[in-house]
Amino acid sequence: MSEKSELLVIKDLDVRLFTERGTLPVLDHINLSLKPGEILGIVGESGCGKSMLASAIMGLIDAPLKITGGEIVFEGVNLVNASKKTLQNLRGSAISMIFQEPMTSLNPIMTCGQQIVEAILAHEKVSRKEAVARAMDMIKSVGIPMPEKVFRSVPSQLSGGMRQRIMIAMALSLRPKLLICDEPTTALDVTVQAQILYLIRKLKKELNTAVVFISHDMGVISQMSDRVAVMYAGQVVELSDKKDIFTTPAHPYAIGLQAAIPKMDGEAESLEAIPGSVPMLYDLPAGCLFSTRCERCSMKCKTEKPELVDINEDNPGHLVRCFIPAI
């Protein structure tokens, strides 16, 4: 696995929140990498820092938050200390993003078509006519019925699913190498979610875009990802191939997260809940961050911080941050 083949490498990334209670670790030593055409799923509960990670990659971290260490290398360029101009050029063209609520990221008074055209014109030197044609192609390719009508509609005239399709059309109109999806289907109904997930898979295949797919839903992650990172309280606690993480999860949190989901087969009298709640950032435990809720917690877990390490030498690539992983 040479670094040359990686599209995106995040190395020891630290993001801190500066408050009157002191400096809080929002993201702590994140190490992730992504190859071209790969989908990396990031799963975790609210407040685990998964959306913050998306903002960090997009260069959208702003005071009182700050990147205090590490690097985000995209095609050999370190985004952390890149100039504003470099970031602006990359954003939208080489890296683009889809948000949870498309309504807030679309301009409510511009027609959908216009917005895509403007996005193309902002990054590429093409004639307006060409841009319009490409925007129309894009709208057609995301499976919108009556594309001519939608092209001339403003976002509020469309349904949630259609808006998300427009967002995707806009994000992919410049054929980015990396697409970040931050909970793209959370606001949608399950049948529409199925359509959007299919669309992202299909377009990814056609364009060979690498995708960072963020979700709180283990089911969605399992359908979308090649590799999965489980996050807890600002750290990656488990990182591996999709197969490993869903068949042989090793971190107690990853196990608990799956046990808490109501199954669609078999019978269970009561769901297995994870005891306690996520620790506050200003009140993190001294040792392993999950030690307050972990049933296998030992003395060592309470005092020392585990590192993210490979747990199986025969099958490298299954990284777990735990002293006593389940194997």
Add this chain to the structure above:
Amino acid sequence: MTKTKLIQLDTLGRNISETKIQHSGYYYESFRIFRKNKVAMLSLFVIILMIFLAVAAPLVTGFDPDKQKLAERLLSPGVKGHIFGTDEFGRDIFTRCIYGCRVSLSVGIISQLIASVIGYLMGVTAGYFGKKADDIISFFIQVFSSIPFLLFAMALMYALGSGLMNLYLSLGLLSWANTARLIRGQVLTLKQQEYIQACIVNGGSSRRIIFKHLLPNCIPMLIITNTLGIPSAILTEASLSFLGLGVPSPTASWGSMISGAQTFIRTNTYYSLFPGLFIIVSVMAFNMLGDGLRDALDPKLHK
């Protein structure tokens, strides 16, 4: 707050007594934020000082505000113990400025209290009941908002006659519309909250919803709008008194003092300067206090 620590178990028998929770009320938190705002704290200090002066006026100064002493007319500041000098009837200007606080502050505060009560009741009726009530009240809000403020105040004072009570009433009746409009909007959003539905489900009456649920949630807005309304009431009172429509003489009021000082503006500038300064300082203090309160009461800034 509680000293004894009970071990609490949740339904699955797990200890949940250690669940960390910070303890603070909404107004405590607001005060904590407010305290850090130096400008607002200074304004609050100035206002408290003015209220103190107004209440304890006879203790602060040895002069009678209304008693005329023609022998001591138009003295300069500092002469014969008159720190701000005297006016054309030989009355101590400092004393009259302090007694003027009584009029201005009480007009500002009481008229806004009246406006709060009318504004809240009107706004909540329009917002909560909707339909016809909303149509009628919204119409009146429109009407009251389109009347020129000072002209209407003058007309009312002509009709009611001058006097403190009438000042409270007319200014209160004039400024409720703004409060009502804001409260109506607030209630329309609050009405969608599920705790209102929960109260309905539990059989709660409209009265309970209006006073137990909506009022406590509207109080921050009432405080802010009406603190910011006080300066304009003070200014209107000063304007009315200047025109001779405010409090009847000889009661001291900043507006009537400036009116009296007009004739002497070239020879005795300080005479108009001091009541003017009182007006500016009090108006600015209330404005900055209102701004400070707006920041402190904003739930988004809590935590």
Add this chain to the structure above:
Amino acid sequence: MEHKTLAEPVLKVRNLKKYYYSGGGFLSGKKTCVKAVNDVSFELYKGETLAIVGESGCGKSTTAKSVIRITEPTEGSIMLDGRDFGKLKGEELKKARQNIKMIFQDPYSSLNPRMTVRDIIAEPIDIAGSWKDKEERERKILEACDMVGLNRDFLDRYPHEFSGGQRQRIGIARAIIEKPEVILCDEPVSALDVSIQAKVVNLLKELQKRLNISYIFISHDMGVVRHMADRVIVMYLGHVVEEGSKEDIFESPKHPYTKLLLESIPVIGKEVPEDDKELISGDIPSPANPPSGCCFHTRCPYATEECSKVMPELREVDGRPGHKAACVTIV
């Protein structure tokens, strides 16, 4: 399940309709009518959970709100304990409300931020006046508090100091303090994280066993429904399209929409097939402008000419009592 059908239901809803009218006023153009709930009937038996599932805009929440009269239903009867709850007024209504409560979706907007937890939990008994002295009130509050596993020390605090899961416990304590027979749960766990969601689901099941409560459980999450429900109603655009026991709906769904709904759920372990294809095309139609005939025919893979003309009746399928579907293509 059979024995239950012999018993008298706790709640019996017949032909419930809720229409919303808009426009038609001065300068506001044509009057439109949205049929949010269109002819819904069901029974709820003692101690059972009846789930109502469907996607946004299908009328499941409006059904609950009409049943409990947060919004007045346009038509239909709601029989609670043998009395027509829908027609009650004043004191009688207030009294009947003690027996039917609701748990809300949003743990942040369902608790008044300016009230202490104690006053929030006590609100139902304060309104009903069902305590004689302060001690009795306190006793009832503590009992409810213990039943939902809420720390007694927290009673004097304000809602903003709690996490979503704990807030939902407070909302549940408020609903059970008068030990009602029926509780309507409107998406009670959909705003919570998975690990917290499991706790609340377990709590609801445990309370049901202890107090013999009947739930109407509204949700869009089929996984949670499968875990909670005894019987299930599937709604689409204001209509009931399928009704049956949990086994009927999850093991042998008959209506194409139910099948689609179940297939759409992303499940761990269910691989994306090689010939990855779209399960369904098209969007949910607007309830203001529903399609003619069967409301699902615009998206249905089995739709025939007849479907766009005839509105199918809800009828028994498979010869199984209680399993009904509204579709003409089912034989």
